[in-house]
Amino acid sequence: MQIIDFYNFSNAEIRVWLRREPFAEEYMLEYSAFINKWLDKNVQSFVFETSGTTGKPKEITFTREQLANSAKRSADVFNLKEGDLTLLPLPATYVAGRMMMVRAAINKQRVLFVQPDANPLKDLPEEIKISFAPFVPYQLEGILSDPHSTAVFEKIHTVIIGGAPLSEDMTERLSLFKNNIFATFGMTETLTHIALRRIAPETQSLYTLLPQVKIGVNNDNCLKIKDELLDTPWIQTNDIVELSGNQAFNWIARKDNxxxxxxxxxxxxxxxxxxxxxxxxxxxxxxxxxxxxxxxxxxxxxxxxxxxxxxxxxxxxxxxxxxxxxxxxxxxxxxxxxxxxxxxxxxxxxxxxxxx
Incomplete structure (x- = not known):
């Protein structure tokens, strides 16, 4: 294993933790394409492709300003500081991984790339101090089944989890940790998270909206979202919810399932x-x-x-x-x-x- 310098990404220090060369070549080529595009100030629009989990993948275009505003809001919500070390264990293919890079650039953070596999923490030293890291539930199973990875995980100051719902069993396991752990709600159309549910410490049942986000429901009780910060139109989802006032909701299920x-x-x-x-x-x-x-x-x-x-x-x-x-x-x-x-x-x- 080795650590190499990769980019000075608008004052964000980028490092890569390599385990094998195919990872370096495939993974970093994806990210280098996005990084180079972001560094080109003449590029003012960025195209993201949805994952296609519930339908045919589609392309969505956002402006540079929208990406920057989303990144600044996340920094405020999670109290991210200049120089913080963030971990990136997600692929560059979709919005979650790319927005981690934008947050690093806008907020001048250090980023450590690791291989986005079932247990991205297994080779990291236990003493490493990570401020912020995103994971998907698929990865949590691998992390929590390994004592060393669990020790690394519990030292991460703030963890966000997205991409799929957390099971009740996983929620209970995570609730025993003392670091800040949040389940997120968001999608490509909202440039990742627009609502958070605290898992640890003190588990909450409802998702709470980020600043400048409005919500409602249609006749099928499916959530609709308007993000005034990003100046987007109302977005109709297929997520069946129960509203709790105008700032929180309980997620029930996907209409398409x-x-x-x-x-x-x-x-x-x-x-x-x-x-x-x-x-x-x-x-x-x-x-x-x-x-x-x-x-x-x-x-x-x-x-x-x-x-x-x-x-x-x-x-x-x-x-x-x-x-x-x-x-x-x-x-x-x-x-x-x-x-x-x-x-x-x-x-x-x-x-x-x-x-x-």
Whole structure:
């Protein structure tokens, strides 16, 4: 392993923690393209591509001023200071990783790149002092399963988690830490987070809006967002929420994941939350076509354990934890899920594996 200087990025000191050369070449080429574009003051617009988790990827354009304003707001909210060391364990493909670079440039911070894999902390020294770091839930499983990585993690002053909902089990595990840990709500269209839910210390149940963000709901109780700081139009999401006043909300589920089974709307995320403490391997709930019900609820897990006793144990968990209409009608156990470049489970592509 080695540390190399990479760029002086508008007074932000960039360093790279290398584990193997393919990482350096592939990962840094992506970032160098974005960095060089940002350093070119003649470039006033930047194109971001959505991850395509819930539909066809699309391109969205923001101005340099919008990126800078978002970065300054994050610095104020998280009390980020000039010279702070921030960790970047995310790929350059999408908005979360790129906005970490913009924050570093605008706020003159030091950045340490690490390989964006399942456990990006495993080779870092325990004594390293990191002020700010983003992760996705996929990475937290790897980090918290390793004592050394856990020791590094608990010394990070502020952690933000995005990209996918946190399970109830992971939320409880994180709540035991004493550093500042937040679940974030945001998307490419909002230049990452526009709301935060504190996980540690003192876990909160609601997402609270960042300054200058307004929200509402449509007839399906799906969240709509207007960010006055970025001067964007109202953005309609597919996230079903419960509003708490005009500054906070409780996230319920994704409308596009809802299963219509025999005329009953079933929310996969609610089932996943109910099972998360009892099913100790990655899984998700989905709906597949059924002649009688239209769609039936199925359980899709990632494990090598496919014994009859294990399947019986799962059925018992279903019957004691879920309402009858929520209980999966079929179980599929796979050796691997399909992930997109942003380390989110690609539910549609994973479901397609079932038919192969």
């Amino acid at each position: 809802v299963i219509n089974s025999g005329g009953i709307k079933v929310f996969p995320e609610i089932i996943e939350s109910a099972l998360s403490k009892k099913v100790l391997f990655p899984f998700f709930i989905a709906g597949i076509k059924d002649k009688k019900l239209g769609e039936k609820v199925v359980f899709i897990g990632k494990t090598d354990n496919v014994s009859r006793a294990y399947l019986d144990a799962l059925q018992k968990i279903f019957s004691t934890s879920l309402k009858k209409y929520e209980q999966p009608k079929e179980v599929f156990l796979l050796k691997e899920f399909v992930y997109n470049a942003n380390k989110k489970v690609d539910r549609k592509a994973t479901i397609e594996l079932i038919g192969q």
